[in-house]
Structure formats: structure tokens, C-alpha cells
Amino acid sequence: LVLKLRIGGDEPITLKNVELLSYRHEVDFRNATVIRRLRFRDRRGRETTLSSKRFVSMADMHQAALKWTITAENWSGPVEVISALDARVINQGVARYRELEGRHLHPVESRTPCPDTISLIAQTRQSRIYVAEAVRTRVYGDTGELDVRRGLYRMEDYAHQTLGFDLQQGQSIHVEKLVSFYTSHDQAINEPLANAEKAVGRFGTFDEAFDRHQHAWDELWDDCDILVPNDDRVQFLLRFHASHVLQTCSPHTADLDVGVPARGLNGEAYRGHIFWDELYVYPFLNFRLPKITRGLLMYRYRRLDEARTLAHEAGYRGAMYPWQSGSDGKEETQIVHLNPRSGLWEPDLSQNQRHVSAAIFYNIWHYIQATGDTDFLLGQGAEMMMEIARFWSSLAHFNPQRDRYEIHGVMGPDEFHEKYPDSDEPGLHNNAYTNVMVAWISDVAGKLLDMLPERRRRSLCERIDISDQEVETWKLMSHKMYVPFHADGVISQFEGWENLEELDWDAYRQEYGNIQRLDRILRAEGKEPDRYKLSKQADTVLLFYLFRQDELKQIFERLGYSYTPEILRKTVAYYDARTSHGSTLSFVAYAGIFSETDLTTSWERYMVALESDVGDVQGGTTAEGIHMGVMSGTLDLVQRSYVGEVIRDGVLYFNPKAMGHLRGLTFPMRFRGLLIKVTFEDGRVRVSAEVDSLNRSVKVGVGDQVREIRSGESYAFDL
């Protein structure tokens, strides 16, 4: 939204050629609006106040707007505003990518559909998507629109209008630059450029558009605002995170066939690739804006065929989702990785993180639990879940010596371990996180067919060719997956971990300070991270985050392993001491895990996660894009860990921990269609359901008390 100001024929004002008298930069999270107010003195001594306000509309996904208010404080004279459209933009937000091609647009044409409007269309270079924008710029004084002198400069990939007018000392005028944008992927259009021009012509005033924008955000906050009345900093950070999450995953993106980009929509790091961050993003949205989650699941469903092909080409059955993917869902993970510390390109085996498919299965199941969306279960969910379970069963092999199913050749979430030291074979044997997930997946998949209506079951089995024998295998795997343990009962991250070398953590901390990216440090020293007992982030312990204690007990006991609070405590302590937290997601996971055993430590980790993006704790990565997983994870942690939400047999249970900073916590939740408000008072949990003429009800439980709460009702559970 380039807008420039020239006063009296001089060069355009920039922060460099004026003396700043005051400056204030404000971001209003309530509506994701940027407001700046500056007063400056230019080289000729003229003092001017310039306020600007800009937003991308949450009410209309084709609108954005920018408004300037210019006040001539001590001068009178001619002014020129330059309002431009520029298709020469390049991606250069990430320093280490700058040698890669940053230009992604081909110019197509620019136009001047009417005197106050310019428009431009360009095309993405590889995917042939058209992107069109039209801009209408007008100047308003106290008595309405000013008659300005308009000039035009236009190339294929750039256009601007100049708007000249005279300003009197003390006078304020407004410049409104309104933008409509369309792409060739938009629905209900004729052609992107023509529709952008038509839309901008119908655009009202800035203030009208802003009111609609604000109203749309108000509706989102009604669904999403977590109130923490007794800790202003936490309150601020939760809203900061919710605002960013909703800018990336909004009702507008829900229908756009987009996934969850790891670094938001602005961040260029990871080049917009889709990883597994949705594991952290869905839970917050499932209970608030489930249409968004459903849109994101449909994004995965549309790429199911590609995941099937990926499995097939690797010699497996079912669906193997890629670790990193983009537009058409094929594997996009890099196979070499630049180590900025050594300047070397090193091999990258991270695509063996097959656990992304387990995360997708988990997400589908939890979406259905929260929403009761049987349409999705029958239409797409069951098919994806079956194909993922099938993939795991084809990847696993039965080891008759152990009488167990094993999985070899995969990585867990810990990216420091890509293979065994000195081995040529990628991946590891029996990653515990993966194997336990697969045991759980096999159990759910084995029961899933019985949940489907008769005809749907038959047609699905025919279509994707599921046999009774296959279902039997899943049931068997839920009883016989192998889980490695250390001699002292700690769960092994993978088989053979015990044989790795201990690292001298203190020495490395002393030498390098921040050792989050210990992999790069070690490699730069010529050492293989694979050789050591170290984790980049929560791996085994992630199980304690994703499953409740009683669920894990059930999974382990079904497998014939004992599961005790002692195992949890020892395993967490063991890995916490050996984790560099090279991904801030690790703080989210550990905060959740410690909420079971040590609330003080849990809260410390939680605050690190909460402060990580606003404080850019990794030293520069925030500028490359916010961390969607962490932001969403901190929002989810409130419900998942601190108030202990869990759904069992269609009942939404709460099991709140001591509230501390969260005293008085209140949040809205949408459970199986009905909106409820949950408030944590001293010794009580109050649940109120909104008035709903559809006469719906939900079942809510605290401890042994289970109540059916009908629309319009409220109930307080004693703790």
C-alpha cells in the first residue's frame, strides 16, 4: 500500500529526510490495525503531522484500506500525494534465502479504469495464478471530497497516481486509499482484474469499511477471547497470540484450500511450507471456530491422493503425508540444509519424520470429538484415518523374536537424530513417540468401522479395499507395538539411545551461551549430533502432552507394559535435562507436561513460550515470521493443561489445576454445536450455555459429576 507525500514540489518525505518531532507506532490487536502518528519538521522548516491507519478487512477478504490525515502545522502550500500499485515486490524477508529467486510475479498489465482508480494484474511465475489489485485514492477536506489535480505514471508492473492540492496552515485533510484484490483462484468472479475494478468502485468510505472490519473482529473475539482478570501480562500475550492466529487462520482462509503455514502468512521462513504445526493449532480452533479446522482438514483431504502416491512410491500402502508440502501436496522437504554457522550445505534427512501422518490422524479424531461433525467423519474423516492406519501397518513389521510390531527407518519430532551414528540408513528403530501413537491409531482405526452406518461402511471398504484381515492387524498392533525402555524404566526415545554418548551440557552452555541449535554448533565442530544423548525438542515426552494420564495408562497396559506416575516423572526429568529446546514448541510441550507434576516449572516454561515471539527469544526468527504452533499452543494450553479439558464418551470434562495466575479465568467454548461460557471461580467451575432456540444440549463433567446442560442453562460444579 505505497503512499508517499511531497510538499511544495520537494522530494517525497521519508523518515530520513525530516526531523522527527514525535512518533508513535501502534498495533491494535482487537482489529489487527496499524496506526502511526508522526510529527516532523522538513528541511525547509515546515512542521507537519501525519497520522495513518491501515487494515486488511476481516469483513470482506477482498478489501484493504489506508487512511492518512495530514495537518499543515506552520505552513501553507501545494502538496502532492503519490498512490502506487507495485507488482515488482520480491521475497527477501529471510537473509539466508536471498540468493534464491525472490521474484515470483510476471507482469501482465496495468490499467486506469476511471480517473480516481488504477489497477494492475500480475501472474505468479510458476503456478500461473493471476493476482489483481485495484486502488481508488481520494482526498477529503472538512466539506467533502476535494477536487485534486491527478497525474498518472503507468508501466506493466507498476502504476501510480499523483494527487495534487493546496493545504492551508492548520488545515487537516484525509487521504483514503482503498484497495480491492482478487486472484484467479477466487470463486464467484468473472476475471480477477475486472472484478477488482468493479469492487473498488463500489467500496464506500474508509470509515464504513473499518466499521464492518471491526464488527467482524468483534464476532471473532466473542468466540475466542480468553479472559485472565488477574494477570495483565498473560492477558495481553494471549490476546496478542489470538490476534495473530486469527489473522493466519480466519473464516476467510477456511474456504481457500490453504493449510497452516508454520510462520504465518507474512513470514517467509520455511517458504510457506506446511509442516505439522496444525497439531498445536487445531485444538484452540476446534472449540471456537470449527469451520476453520474443517477447512484445514479438507486441505489435507484434497491431498490424500498425493499422500497415497507418496506411500506407494516408497513401497507402502495407505497414505503417507509429506513432512513438508505446498500447493499440490507433494513432498517438498529439502534434502540439503545450509548451516549458517559453518556456511556448509549439509545433508538433511528430516523428511523421514513420518509422524506428521500420525498428527493428522490425531487431529481428525479430536476435531470430531469436539464438534460431533459426523458429516465430516462419514464423508472424509474415516477415509483419511483408515488410509493413515493402513500406512502405519504397512510400514510396521512383525518381529517374531519379540512377538512385537516394530517400525524402523523413521525420525521422531527431535530433528537432531536423523539416523544412527556411522550408519548409512536414514531414520531410527522404534521411535517411542511414533510407536505409541501408532498403537493408539491402530486401536481407534480398529473400532472406527463399527461406528459407520452400514452402507457407508460397505462402500468405503469396497472403494479403498479394506479387508477384515486388515482390521484384525490393526487390532493386533494396538496390543503388540514395541516400545523401548531404558534399564531404569525411562522410555527410550528410540531403540539404542542408551548406547549414545552423554554430552557435556555445561561446557557447551558456557562456550556458546544459547545452545538451542546445538546441531549446528556440533556440526560446525565436525561432530555428528546423532552420536549424543540430546534432543532438539520434546519427542518421547510429547506423548504426555497429547494424551491424558488415564489414556496413556490404557494404551501402555493394552500393550502389556506397566504405566505408573513414576515412569512419567522419570522420563520427563531425563529428557528435560538433555533437551536444547531448539524449537520454541518444546516450551509449549514441557509446560503442558509439567502441569501434571510441577506447576511452578510448568508456569516458567509457559511464560517462555508466551514471551517467545513478542520478545524474539531466538534472536531474529520472529522477523522471519511468527511461530504459529507456539502462539496457538499457548492458547490451547490453558484449556488442555491448566483446566484439564478432555472429552470422554461425548462428555466434556474439566479437571482444573490450582489456578494461580489464571484465577477468575473465563473463556467461551463451542462443544458439539452449542456455545458455552466456562468460568473458573474459587472452588467452582461455572458453565453457561447460550440461549438457542434449536434447543440443543451438551454434557459437561467435573470429577464424578456429569450434567446435561441445555441451551440457556447455567450450572456451577463444585471442585
Add this chain to the structure above:
Amino acid sequence: LVLKLRIGGDEPITLKNVELLSYRHEVDFRNATVIRRLRFRDRRGRETTLSSKRFVSMADMHQAALKWTITAENWSGPVEVISALDARVINQGVARYRELEGRHLHPVESRTPCPDTISLIAQTRQSRIYVAEAVRTRVYGDTGELDVRRGLYRMEDYAHQTLGFDLQQGQSIHVEKLVSFYTSHDQAINEPLANAEKAVGRFGTFDEAFDRHQHAWDELWDDCDILVPNDDRVQFLLRFHASHVLQTCSPHTADLDVGVPARGLNGEAYRGHIFWDELYVYPFLNFRLPKITRGLLMYRYRRLDEARTLAHEAGYRGAMYPWQSGSDGKEETQIVHLNPRSGLWEPDLSQNQRHVSAAIFYNIWHYIQATGDTDFLLGQGAEMMMEIARFWSSLAHFNPQRDRYEIHGVMGPDEFHEKYPDSDEPGLHNNAYTNVMVAWISDVAGKLLDMLPERRRRSLCERIDISDQEVETWKLMSHKMYVPFHADGVISQFEGWENLEELDWDAYRQEYGNIQRLDRILRAEGKEPDRYKLSKQADTVLLFYLFRQDELKQIFERLGYSYTPEILRKTVAYYDARTSHGSTLSFVAYAGIFSETDLTTSWERYMVALESDVGDVQGGTTAEGIHMGVMSGTLDLVQRSYVGEVIRDGVLYFNPKAMGHLRGLTFPMRFRGLLIKVTFEDGRVRVSAEVDSLNRSVKVGVGDQVREIRSGESYAFDL
């Protein structure tokens, strides 16, 4: 799917340069597959048998395939098959449009991604949509794929491969031409051409693809097949119609942002425009494949803003949907019309058929009744319904003399009356069909807000600015719309109809034979159809089709008019005698209406409607495209009129007429999520619900008996 055959270096075989020994052309409605088998003798006396089978896949919307089997009956020698891709196609299916531009594609490029594949991408000229196809052609003998001599010819907008091989006398070979197609509107793609090439490379064999295609059709038939065991002709025609309806509106089109084209996907008549045919198309789909209806309703929702603008620009509030529309939902109705009889371009005022917005309101309400889809009601349905009700209330004006609301300046469905004779003003006063629809709409809209959950109601009212006063106006209109009557109690098609001239129908029938398009006949004679008491199709009487008797009684009595069976009888007889049935939709409507009063006449009309497309009763219009409204209408009539389906207070009622030809009728229905099978035996109606582990139930009623039928249960109602 151009495929040509050359034998021994001669010119390609066509039907013109060979002697046909036998020929059979078959369309298998079960799977929309075209099968041809021909045996011919060429100029050199060689006899050859050629069988072909082709389909567009119902399993994968990007696939089509063609298979040839060639048998050399009495010769041996070299053969060449030419397999082409042609982007030079033009629209020329409708003779009277041939002077209009028929070329809609710009060439972009063609490629040869691998030896057995050619591919091509073109772009639509106005909407900039890319269309890409890739074709893989292989030849198979008894022992597998033949090694053929391949040649290539390639231009920007046309490419073909030649496949040369030798054939022995008595030998049969198969040619498989497999096609993948993508457009730039497709989701989950990278770029259409590359994805088409990738997909065709993964395409299995013709037979595998056909199996999946057949299986997808089997699933559709499970949901849609109406069984009429005692009348083979009716059985045949119902399946013929269902097959065509499902080819046009399928699970694939549901997500494609497409509307219901009046003439199917192949028909070029009306240039693909969207009219009001969905009024006839939805009811059959609502009870069988409601996801399709929902997709079609979303098509309208995405164009709600355009309908708002259309209302606004015409000086009204709310949403005025256009009579004819296309891609971006703006009004596309022609303003002149070519009379093929006179060769003259005559003015066309048909865009004043504002009743299309009433049809959309009716469709939303009935979709929600059939499905119980509250998500759609809350998300989009209520908003559209409110905006349509608002449009009608802004178009209506209160006449204090009559103490009634009136609507001027609109046309009813009868297109012969565009205005009053000698008047310059378009439209008519108080079209009864429109005014009664508006009375009903106002009643439903007035109650709708109370149905919404509190927060949704508040936010919707704020967003589209609905006041209590506006709701009061709707309630008032439901009591005070004006309906014109003739002196003898017949409902007037519009105010002033009684003053029009009677036409000498016998004389015109005698002179012209077919007088369906009486408007063209009269205009060619220099007479205005506006001057006469004549209707092109059901207009006033359509009310008797769309509403049940008790509903109409309620609507009329709320308006303070009496409503008796006598009014129905007299009104139907009056208009039937003055209707040319210039649209075959009129036979559908009259068949439904007469089912109330005269089953014999009803059945006669029904048979005309059933036979109309297969017999091309309008003499040539079927070749320009099937009639979607009629085909769907005949399917719906079975449930709507002959078994008297109606939903009241969430109960699905049946009130079957004497069954006659329909004895033993059985059909599947999906009501509020649960699949039921309904069978009409002598004196009984049996309803069976499918086994469904979700433990759902529906309420079904016959007469005074209402039963809750749970999944897995069956109940027989006595009649």
C-alpha cells in the same frame, strides 16, 4: 477425445468412406458410458470391427478414458491410430448463435512430457481460466502392451500422436486413450498442465479406471434409484432423467462453485446461464444428495453481494437475484431477443422476472427442512433469506386505499406478458404468483429471527442492520399482501388480466399446429402477446404445485381471503385452457397440480414431461441441451405429488394418491441425515431406516399416525 484409424496408409476411416455392415450405439445410463460397435468394409474390401467405450469418470473428476478394440476380420497389414488433443474447439451447438463468437480459447502451449503422452494448455479468452489436458495412448495385444511406432505432430493449440503397428487377420488389439484434465480453478494443484501430466502418468488401465467409475455410480444409484416395478417405460425414463441430472449436478460439481445450468453441461442453449431451474432441481437432490444442494446454495450465497448491488442500483434494499446470471453473479439477461420466425430482434423485458429471488428463498427453506442443516441456516441461509425478504418489502408499497401491500413492475413466470399493452412501463401490477410467494416469505422471515441462537441473531441483525420495525413490516405483509381475483373467484394472474382480449385458440392451433411459442407467432403477425389472455406456462397455478392445499389455505386465510377447493379447481381449469405450454416445465407443474383434482389428466401431463427430452417434443431443443428443470421435476413429482411428501414440524409425512402405474413404488430418501427406504405396497407404506451406529432417528407420519423410526427399524403404516 479425437481418435482416428488409418489402415494401410489410406485416409483415416470415417463413416462416409466405408460401407457399414453393422452399427450399434449404446448409452449405458447406469454409468453414463457410450459404447459403439461397428463393422465396416473399406474401399479396398477390408472388413474391420471396431468397438469403442468412453466415459468421463464419476470417481475422479480429472479423468476420462476411451478404449477401442480393433479386429481385422479378413486382412492383415499395417495400421495407424491417431490420438489427438484439440484446443481449437468452438461452441456451435445452437444454430441461431452461430453468428456470435464461438471461439472461447486462446492457445498457450502443447508439450510431449514423455514418449506416450501429449499435453496441452489453453486459456479462456475472457475469464483467463487455464484448461489443461494430458493424454496417454497405448496399444495392447493379447500379451500386453505393443511396441508401436510413434509419430508426433504438434502446434500451439493442437497436438497428435500417431501409433503405428501391424495387425494380423483375426487379431484384436485394444487402444487405450486416457485423459487427465485440470483447470486453474482446481484446488490442490500446483499448475494445471504439470498436474495433468503428473496425473495421466499415474493413471492405471482403462479397466481399473472404469471399475472405480462404475463403483462411484453404484453409490449414486443407491441414493437415487426410484423403482417402479409395474411400468417399464416410466422406470426407463426416470432412470434416464436421473442419469442426466447426476451428470450435471454431481458430488464433483458440488464443490466447484457452479450453479444449475438450465440445459445441462453439454447444452449450449442459453449459453450456460443460470435461471430459476433449481426450483425444480433441488427437491429431488435435497432428499438424496444434500451436499450437492448445499453446494448449489453456496453458489448463490457467494453471489449475495452482487444481488445486493443489483437491488441497490435499482433503488431497492436487500438482495435482488438476477433473472439470468453467470460467473460473477451479475445480471446477464439479454435485452433483445431474436425471433427465428420473423428474423427480427425484439425487445426483451424478461429480466423483470424478480420471482427468481422468491425461488431461492423457497429453496433454502426446503433444503433446511429436508436436511436439518442448522449450520447452513445459521451461517448463510438466514442471511440470504433476510436479504431476500428485505428486497421484497422494499419493492412492495402500501396502498392505503386498499389497506394492502402491492408489487408493481414485475413479471411472473409467464414470459408472454412483459408489460401492459401500449404501456411503456415494464412489468405488471400484482402478479398473483409473486404476491402470494411474498406473503409466505414475509411470514417465514418474520419468524426466522426467533429461530436463531441469541448471539447469532444479534450479530446478524447488527451486520445487515435489521430493525424490529423491519421485522414488524414483514409480519404485516404476511397479513396484507394484495391478491387479485376475477369476478368469479378465479385468481387473476395479475391485476387487469380480465381486461385483456381472449385469443381464438382453435384458430391458431389449426393454422400453426404447434403453438407452444405463441409469442413468436403473434409477434411475427405484428401482434403483441401482452394484449391477450394467454400464458406461456404455469404462473398463478404454480402456487398449487409449490404449496400443499393446507399451506395455501393458511396463507390465503392469513391474508383475509377465503380459500376453497373450488378456487383451486376453477383457477386451474381457467389457465389450463389459456396456456400454450411453451416451456416443458409447464407440463411438470400441471401434472403436479392435477394430481390434486384429476389423476388421469395429471398422468397424461406427466407422461408428456417424461417423454419430452427423449422424444425432443419441442422439435430440436433437446439437441441444444437437455432440460434440467423438467428432468428433475419428473423425479421430484413422484415424491411431491404422487406420494404427497410434506414436512411439518420436523415430521416427514406421506399422503399417497392412488398408485396406478406406480404400484410397488420404492425409493430411498435421506431425511435429516438418516437414510430411509420407502415402499408403497397395497394399502400400506413401509419405511425402513438403515442401520446406523450413530443411533439416529427420524419422525415419519401417514395421516394421523406419526412414528419415530430409529436406525435399523422398519414400520408399515396402514393407509
